[in-house]
Amino acid sequence: MLPVRSYAPLAPLGRRRRLPDLLCSENGSNQHHSTARLLPRSTVYALRLRGSRRRGQSRKTPAGEIVSLIASLGVETVPLYRYKIVPPSGFGEFALDVCCAESKVGRLFGRTANLFESAIVRLSKDGCFREALESFQYMKSLRIKPTKFMLCSILNSCSKAPDIFLGLQIHAHIVQSGYAENVFIGAQLLDLYSKSGAMEDARKVFDCMGEHDHVSWTSIMSGFSQNGCGAEAVLSFRKMLNTDIRPNCHTFATIISACKWLEAASQVGPSLHALVIKFGFKPNSFVISSLIDFYSKHGEIDQALELFENSFEKDVILYNSIMSGYSQNMLGEEALKLFLEMQEKDVVPTVFTLATLLNCCGSLALLQLGKQMHSLIVKFGWERNVAVGGSLIDMYSKCASIDDACRSFDFASERNNIMWTSMITGYAQNGRGLESLKLFNKFLEEGGKPDNVCFTTVLTACNHAGLLDKANCYFKLMTGKYGLVPELDQYACMIDLYGRTGHLREAKEAMENMPFEPNAVLWSSFLGSCKTYCETKFGREAAMKLFKIEPNSAAPYITLANTLAEVGMWNEVAEVRRMMKSKGVRKGTSWSWIEVDNMIHVFCASDKSHPKSPEIYEELDKVNVRVREGS
DNA sequence: CTAGGGTTAG
Numbered sequence: 001m002l003p004v005r006s007y008a009p010l011a012p013l014g015r016r017r018r019l020p021d022l023l024c025s026e027n028g029s030n031q032h033h034s035t036a037r038l039l040p041r042s043t044v045y046a047l048r049l050r051g052s053r054r055r056g057q058s059r060k061t062p063a064g065e066i067v068s069l070i071a072s073l074g075v076e077t078v079p080l081y082r083y084k085i086v087p088p089s090g091f092g093e094f095a096l097d098v099c100c101a102e103s104k105v106g107r108l109f110g111r112t113a114n115l116f117e118s119a120i121v122r123l124s125k126d127g128c129f130r131e132a133l134e135s136f137q138y139m140k141s142l143r144i145k146p147t148k149f150m151l152c153s154i155l156n157s158c159s160k161a162p163d164i165f166l167g168l169q170i171h172a173h174i175v176q177s178g179y180a181e182n183v184f185i186g187a188q189l190l191d192l193y194s195k196s197g198a199m200e201d202a203r204k205v206f207d208c209m210g211e212h213d214h215v216s217w218t219s220i221m222s223g224f225s226q227n228g229c230g231a232e233a234v235l236s237f238r239k240m241l242n243t244d245i246r247p248n249c250h251t252f253a254t255i256i257s258a259c260k261w262l263e264a265a266s267q268v269g270p271s272l273h274a275l276v277i278k279f280g281f282k283p284n285s286f287v288i289s290s291l292i293d294f295y296s297k298h299g300e301i302d303q304a305l306e307l308f309e310n311s312f313e314k315d316v317i318l319y320n321s322i323m324s325g326y327s328q329n330m331l332g333e334e335a336l337k338l339f340l341e342m343q344e345k346d347v348v349p350t351v352f353t354l355a356t357l358l359n360c361c362g363s364l365a366l367l368q369l370g371k372q373m374h375s376l377i378v379k380f381g382w383e384r385n386v387a388v389g390g391s392l393i394d395m396y397s398k399c400a401s402i403d404d405a406c407r408s409f410d411f412a413s414e415r416n417n418i419m420w421t422s423m424i425t426g427y428a429q430n431g432r433g434l435e436s437l438k439l440f441n442k443f444l445e446e447g448g449k450p451d452n453v454c455f456t457t458v459l460t461a462c463n464h465a466g467l468l469d470k471a472n473c474y475f476k477l478m479t480g481k482y483g484l485v486p487e488l489d490q491y492a493c494m495i496d497l498y499g500r501t502g503h504l505r506e507a508k509e510a511m512e513n514m515p516f517e518p519n520a521v522l523w524s525s526f527l528g529s530c531k532t533y534c535e536t537k538f539g540r541e542a543a544m545k546l547f548k549i550e551p552n553s554a555a556p557y558i559t560l561a562n563t564l565a566e567v568g569m570w571n572e573v574a575e576v577r578r579m580m581k582s583k584g585v586r587k588g589t590s591w592s593w594i595e596v597d598n599m600i601h602v603f604c605a606s607d608k609s610h611p612k613s614p615e616i617y618e619e620l621d622k623v624n625v626r627v628r629e630g631s
Numbered sequence: 632c633t634a635g636g637g638t639t640a641g
Contacts (some may be wrong), residue, residue, distance in 0.1 A: 121633080152634050187635045218636045253637040291640045317638055324639070352639045359640070390640045422641045453641055 096135050113139075129161040135164075148179050155188035156313045159195045167192045181210035187219045193224025214245045222254045230261025234268065249284045252276050256290040260297055285311070286311040289321035296325025316347050324356045331598045332360030336369070351385050357392035362398035370395045383411065390418040397426025406495035421454045428457055433465035450478075452487050459493035468501045488516045495522060499529030504538050520549045527556060531563040536572075539563045547583075554585050 062341035076557040096119040116139045123132035126129050136154045139146070146154070151174060158167035171189060186209040193202035206212070206220045217240045224233035237255045240247065245253075256272050259265045273291055276283050283291075288311055295304040308314070308322040319342050322573050326335035339357055342349065354377050361370035374383075374392060389412040396405035409415070409423045420443045440458050443450065450458070455478045462471035475494055478484045491514045498507035507526055511518045518526075523545045530539030539560055546556035564572045 117633090149632095149634055156635075182634095184634050191636075213635095215636050220636095239634060248636095250637050257638075284637090286637045293638070321638060350639090355640050387640050416640095418641045423641095425641065434637065451641095457641080 028463060051362065060197075092119055092126050092128055092131070092424035096123065096131075102616060104331070113144045113150070117147050120150055120157075121153045124157045124160075125477050129157040132157040133161055133163055133166060146173070148182060148185060151179060152184050152188050155192055157184065159188070159192040164192070164196045167196075180208060183209065183211065183216055185188075187215050190216065190219040190223060194219070194226055197227055199223060199227050199229065206512065212243070212245065214240075214248055216247060217247075218251045218254050221251070221258060224263070225254060226373065228261055230258050230265075234262065235256035247279070249287050251281065252285040253290045256294055258289065259294055265294075265299055269298070282564060285313075285315050285317040289317045292321040292325055296322075296328055299329065301325055301329045301331065312504065314345070314347070316342075316350055316353065320349055320350065320352045320356060324359075327356055327360045327363065332364045335360045346619050349380075351382050351388050354380075354382065355387045355391040358388070358395040362391075362395035365399050367396075367399040367401055370399060373554070384413050386414060386416050386419060388410070390416070390422050393419060393422040393426055397422070399431055400430060402426055402430045402432070404416060417448065417451060420448055421450075421457055424454065424461070425457045428461035428464065431464070433461045433467075436461040437465075437467075437470065450482060452484055452490065455484065456487075456489045459490055459497070463493055463497045463500070466497075466501060468497055468503070470505075471497050486514075487512075488519070491516065492522050492525075496525045496529075500532075501527050502529075502533050504529060504533060504535050508538055518545070520546060523549065524555065524559075527559050527563075531559050531566065534563065534566050535558075536563055536567060551583070552585060554580065559586060 221233045292304040323335040392408040527542040542557045543560035561576045
């Protein structure tokens with residue numbers, strides 16, 4: 001069975017160039033037209049074959065059509081005579097057809113493999129990974145031995161399709177045919193394993209490679225980075241610096257983006273930035289963009305902006321990263337302004353641009369603008385893209401337009417983890433906890449593999465609906481069947497839920513037994529639950545922790561005082577008040593307002609530059625005016 | 632005689 005049945009539309013063939021005699025010079029006698037000699041006889045034969053069987057009525061080989069076809073292939077067909085056709089983009093299927101035709105004629109020489117190679121390389125370069133893999137399988141069924149270039153390209157398709165099983169088979173084949181030490185193939189294998197999360201195997205491949213070049217170093221670092229192993233990535237980078245191999249732009253882009261996983265990121269990032277400058281090469285937009293990304297993730301949006309402003313050529317990658325930086329730092333409006341600037345400067349947006357903009361629309365709850373972006377996406381023909389689909393769902397559910405989110409979800413032809421998670425989150429955020437859980441179960445039924453973020457959402461949904469038993473089940477499912485290591489977020493969710501449902505002892509135990517140090521948010525939520533259930537003993541402990549973690553916050557004092565007041569322990573309440581006063585903790589660290597003589601005075605207590613705030617405090621102490629927490 | 636790695640969404 002031929003893997004490709006129908007032709008991609010072969011038009012436009014452009015203006016038909018008349019080259020009739022080219023095809024006739026099979027003996028190579030026509031010296032005037034060099035192209036003619038470059039066409040292999042078998043290929044011409046294949047083309048003829050193709051022409052003749054195309055339509056029943058036109059038996060007489062539409063030579064003109066074939067000629068224009070060849071002509072439309074352009075200059076790149078020149079090396080055809082060496083069987084080195086890398087046809088122009090979009091001609092993968094056509095090239096494959098030539099191969100199939102040739103193999104049908106019975107010319108199963110070694111060079112047929114070369115023809116297949118070019119077809120497969122083209123298909124994989126054009127992003128037709130599945131087609132490339134099918135062609136490879138077909139070629140194998142003809143018992144044609146793959147070339148090493150083809151293996152390289154097919155491994156690339158394996159990691160992008162993705163088809164890990166075929167990848168494993170090919171790896172076996174590679175070991176058999178002794179290509180295992182080839183650096184190109186090694187880099188692809190590394191990529192395959194690290195993209196499928198098998199870092200141990202990737203590491204083995206790396207260790208087994210005969211020699212390493214800068215690409216294999218970069219690949220292993222990128223693998224570590226993609227799998228969240230920032231420390232290993234940095235370690236590899238240091239090892240690399242000890243060799244003769246010098247890092248280049250790719251290396252820096254990778255290692256800078258690996259920084260986000262590190263505890264000590266805020267120190268490593270700037271020193272890598274310094275190293276980029278020290279190495280003295282002109283950083284390209286990928287390097288700058290990963291730096292922008294780094295700085296904006298650490299809240300240093302000014303640094304990021306400076307990098308952006310100082311860049312000579314602002315391409316779409318730089319725009320994307322600074323816009324995403326703005327969006328992460330709650331500066332959505334700035335991002336939207338930049339989009340206008342982009343359009344003025346004729347910078348063509350990509351799917352990432354639109355995904356980022358949708359994110360801004362979502363966090364600013366700008367439904368109308370979001371819808372405009374949606375129409376733009378339709379116009380560009382990107383509505384089926386998974387990244388855009390995920391952002392659409394997110395935008396609509398943040399704008400409380402859950403039906404639209406649903407529509408986007410249903411419309412998607414392919415759904416990845418993020419789309420499912422977005423939709424599940426969407427339901428949960430819009431108060432539809434049960435539907436959220438229903439969808440999650442459907443996700444599991446369809447064989448989805450939820451990750452930590454997904455489970456956090458599910459547990460949050462359980463939390464809002466007060467479903468402790470369900471949450472327990474899901475938590476077990478997460479650690480058991482799906483083998484995930486719970487993060488602080490998931491523990492926090494469970495502990496919060498235990499607290500809310502009055503299981504304070506379990507909450508306390510969970511906090512003590514989890515492998516993380518409970519943070520202020522966790523203690524505050526626990527303290528809140530203690531207040532609800534009038535649990536003074538635990539409440540006091542929680543408050544004591546909070547006094548240490550957040551010495552300037554008045555909230556724990558007040559909650560503790562309220563808890564004690566609830567059960568009538570007035571002496572203890574007074575003690576808390578005294579403690580608060582002696583430590584100089586003041587109520588209202590955020591915006592507050594007071595009423596004096598029917599006038600409302602608004603001030604920010606923590607804002608020392610505000611001239612009025614100390615005076616207002618003095619005033620407050622004198623007249624004992626009621627203070628209300630502002631927002 | 633060709634080939635490989637880098638920015639992004641929950």
